[in-house]
Amino acid sequence: MNRRTDNGTLWPVAARWEDLVAIIEARALARTFTGRKGREKTEVVAVAGVDLSVDEGEIVGFLGPNGAGKTTTLRMLTTLLRPTSGTATVAGFDVARDPVEVRQRIGYVSQSGSTSPEARAGEEVVDHGLLYGISKAQAEARGRELFEQLDLDGLWERQPKAMSGGQRRRLDIAMGLVHDPSLVFLDEPTTGLDPQARANLWEHIADLRDKRGRTVFLTTHYLDEADALCDRILVIDQGMIVASNTPDALKREVSGDLIMLELVDPSRAGDAAERLKAAGSTEPEIDGASVQARVPGAGSVLAGLLRSLDSVGVELASIDVRRPTLDDVFLTVTGRSLREGA
Amino acid sequence: MTTTPTASAVTTATGKRRSSFWHDTFVIFRRQFRLAVRNPAWVIIGLLQPVLYLVLFGPLLEPLAGAIGAENAYTFFVPGLLVQLGIFGAFFAGFSLISEWRSGVVEAERVTPASRTALLVGRVLRDVVQLFVQGVVLIVLSFAFGLRASPGGLLLGLLIVVLLGVACASASNALALTTKSEDVMAPLINSIALPVLLLSGILLPISARSGAPDWLVTLSDFMPTKYIVNAVRDAFASDFTTANVLWGVLWTIGLTALAVWAGTRTFRRENS
Structure with a gap:
């Protein structure tokens, strides 16, 4: 905070x-x-x-x-x-x-x-x-x-x-x-x-x-x-x-917000990833039914993303947004986690 | 982006007076003195040591006085004890600086605008005051045992010892800030102090008259403290114009200047 x-x-x-x-x-x-x-x-x-x-x-x-x-x-x-x-x-x-x-x-x-x-x-x-x-x-x-x-x-x-x-x-x-x-x-x-x-x-x-x-x-x-x-x-x-x-x-500027989607149907993961990218995210990571990617500001993206997922019929089990921590920042700029060193 | 801070940015609300060397020295001294007086154990231990020598070793010297070429065993013996007090007592002064360094006091003082020499001299003054009090107590007590000396001789002798104390306390503080470890410093001091003690003829004189072999006499001639002990002895005997007094005083002044310089350097140095 x-x-x-x-x-x-x-x-x-x-x-x-x-x-x-x-x-x-x-x-x-x-x-x-x-x-x-x-x-x-x-x-x-x-x-x-x-x-x-x-x-x-x-x-x-x-x-x-x-x-x-x-x-x-x-x-x-x-x-x-x-x-x-x-x-x-x-x-x-x-x-x-x-x-x-x-x-x-x-x-x-x-x-x-x-x-x-x-x-x-x-x-x-x-x-x-x-x-x-x-x-x-x-x-x-x-x-x-x-x-x-x-x-x-x-x-x-x-x-x-x-x-x-x-x-x-x-x-x-x-x-x-x-x-x-x-x-x-x-x-x-x-x-x-x-x-x-x-x-x-x-x-x-x-x-x-x-x-x-x-x-x-x-x-x-x-x-x-x-x-x-x-x-x-x-x-x-x-x-x-x-x-x-x-x-x-x-x-x-260093990492952006992490959007994590949990799909009802894992076979739709590719479509979900495509919609995420269209919303301006980084390359999404897909792991079974979960798809996640970072966007610069989740707040302005989320409403549009939900609509677009809905329009192609991708059903969500859950959606989660995680704000980046300074540890993410540290990891990005130094390639190491601060917690390991501390 | 380089902008010069305005006057208001750098002036503190309290307004200030640049601190001076004597002011800073006094502040440091008073703080040290207060701490020492509150914990008098060290003062008492420091005082007890020469008193024990006087009481337990002095009587053995009385019958030997003639053999070592002294009319009065105590006029011969007490100067040695005083020098020993000046060397040993002051050499251990640095130990308190190590614990001060560890608790961050030295760094906190170094970040103030106070004079670096004042940080050393204020501490050394505390040791000198302690040494002076111990010396006076020892002399007064020695009179009860049979010491006889002129006031001028006592004064000169005490002055030399106090100056020697300044040198040793400064050296000890410099050593403390350099080693920063009691475990390193204790054996170091012992390995310096013991040969100094033995070769200066503090307890028994090292001379052909006292039956010392030539090599030992030659070796002891290289020990500055031998001249200092002899100078204090001559002063007590009211022989003020001897070569001993001259060399002793010169050595004391030289050692003091060197040690204060070295001590100030360690306070100025960055990794202290």
Whole structure:
């Protein structure tokens, strides 16, 4: 389900085209790691050359299997890793030339956490704010406000080791937001959380944009997460971006809806396939009494298809339409299922 | 599609002040100090070790004082203990950094605009404060055992030890961020620290007078910490103008500069 249609508030597309402002802009961004295998020097290409552009106010998902280059790209965009080649401008500054300016303007929530288990949650947040150069009073006020918004009330004095996984992750998000950045990077934000905590965190992430107008760039290897949260998805595989669009458009342009017909009389399968093709489908697959094929948009085709089947006397036992999933998209663009890799 | 973000796009609502080295160092130090004070087990263990040496090993040295060329066994022995404290205590400082790295704290700090040197120096300051307190406790206790030294000598000796602590704590932090594993670091530190301990003449002097064979004396001449121990000994004996003091101070400053440089590099490095 797409979040935008989900909550009924279509994000203002018109405004987006007028004040199109790229907050992340990467060109041919690449990173090669040199290692050693025995005596030989080996080069591992983690990111082969990424071009991407993220506008202000977007929630963009970086989707790919483990090892596809998601985290490496993210670490380059957050100045933790220098690109081997290519350029990236984040929040108006070049990541290689002005890393300090970039750091000042972005928030980063890593997979591995950000607090000492023995420390007190509130103190960690305030200290983190101080490192961004905001005053103690500001950091404290902002921290308490974030605790309230992220359902961490009453946990200011709590040690992270005494918190649940979901609470700790929300504390990490509070750490990443204490200096009020306009752009937030989240690396695999819900990995390792139980379903309830995940759904809860999704709401908080959506609020970052919906209520606070922040730009969110997140990596994930969960299809449902990308589908539920993101305005736009960048699919990365083997260090390259292989697809980029809204979840709906990706599904539409890459595969289309699957129409599955179950016939009463298997001998009429050929006629049914012919009618399907006439309605603009892909080459139908026939398996006994069942015939299936993909069409760009089932909604506009279905009524005509039923009439035409009826006119040639093909009787249907059942008809089923399946919307494509992101897994179908992934399978189409990479030739592999994401689920196998995850 | 290349557009430059407007000012509003990059300015956060809070408005900000660029953080500075000393400010960042203080923030890191205060955080580390708070964590250390809340878990004083390590401070106590660190303190207990030299006290045990003083109580259980010191008395054995008293009758030997003449043989090793010292008028006062404790004026000879306590400087060695102090240097040992500076080396060993500080060398183990890196272990806490490994667990911090594992819980993501190091990365979270590296993504802030804070000075990379501050990330190291703030931590090292915590170790230095701890070392200073331990050193003072040890000296005060030693006076009860019979140590005699001038205030100036004590001050210089303590200063050298604290500086050595900076060097060792920096090296330990650099090692921690490079190995990222207690299992690698523990044997590594032991294999460095044990020869250093034995060859610096920390417990017993290595010299022809103390009956050491020539090859051992030559070998120990290559150990910078030997000069540092001797410098602290001379300082305690109020001999401020000896070659020992000069070399000891130079070595300490050199090692400190090298270790802080190496430590900062590891915090700056990408895969930390």
